[in-house]
Amino acid sequence: MAIADIRQRPGVVLGGAILLHVILISAQVNTASGLPVLSVVTFGSFSEVQRGTMAIIDGVRGMWSGYVALQQVQQENTALRQELQTMQVRLQQERGEAQRTDNLRQLLELRDRANLDTVAAEVIAGAASIDFRTVTIDKGSSDQLATDMAVISPAGVVGRVILPTPRASKVQLLIDRNAAAGALIERTRVQGVVVGIGDGMMRMQYVPGTADVKTGDLVVTSGIDGIYPKGFVIGTIDHADRGVGAYHEIVIRPAVDFSRLEEVLVVRTPPASRTAAAEEPVK
């Protein structure tokens, strides 16, 4: 009966016979290293089984640590995210402090260089209306600030004080439509008047058409307006056209980035021209 069953399964018989022969041959043959083939094959086969078992164990362990045990990782992740956010806020604060320190250092350098009586002020507010380009600073009449005092920054001229109060002042920026300053082109010493046009740029007027004007020329204060000290940077010539009249049409790009004003210096020393005018006897 059993023999009849085996005959119905030739594959099993063949497999058994092959296995028998392999074992038989292996038991008699040594490998090149002198070890019995049976030992080598058995060990090799079993080592593959061990390797497979370890792979399964590693897989289960990896699945456990990678998926099942993620709850702890999630909590850790949440904590780390919070810590990261805290660190980012702190980093921004530190970066702000560094920037503020740098600005103050530049202001100090400007104060020393200008040799003027100045007071540092912080911009605390912008304009209430888009039609007027003004800012509010945290210094006022209690700090001896008065109308028409020049406001400058390390980058250049900012504007002038137009409304001082005891603890704050309103400053008209040079790009305001109603602002104006005596100016000259540094390279050629040609003089004119710089006025704001309200869109962030300025125009230099009354520059004779015959004057040598080039794009990129630096424009500085001339000091003749009695407000701004002489020699402070206003901006650079963005483009200049020979107008229909007797004057150039010059557009100036301001040196100061008015959108990033933070600290400024208010010049309490009046320009020499105003002092001279005040001392001049009235005829």
Next chain:
Amino acid sequence: MRGAAALAAILIAIAVQTTLAGYIFRGSSTAIDLVLIVVVYIGIKSGPATGTLAGTVAGLIQDALSGGILGIYGLGKTMVGFLSGLLGTQFIVTAPLPRFLLLVVATILHAAIFIGLNRLLNLQQVSADYASVLGQAFGNAFVGVVAFQMIEWFPGFVDRRRAGRFLKR
């Protein structure tokens, strides 16, 4: 009963192979493997399982007698027995030509296993002499086909003679 007959055939083949074959095929460059022919026949007639077992037994006995590694011939003959049985159940191999082809294939398979195992295990320097293998294959095929025809013709011949004697009386 059938198993006993198969075993007897194997033993006879081995006995002839080890004793008479040297006289029968003297001068021939090809060595006829009578045991392989018997295993193929058993496989054709009895199926893959019996063919496999017959091949295993025949091969192991051959191995034992040859003094080499036990199992080399055994594995080769096992595969030959299985192949013969499988082809015998899947195809009609009663005509001489299919049997001839089967014996050629079986001999080549046996030689391939023998040479392959020897090389794999570094047992002995066996050169793959394809011409010799082919010669042995055709020799086995020729002898095998003739033997198969005789074996199958002989019972009928005896019956016919008996019947003839009976009719003469």
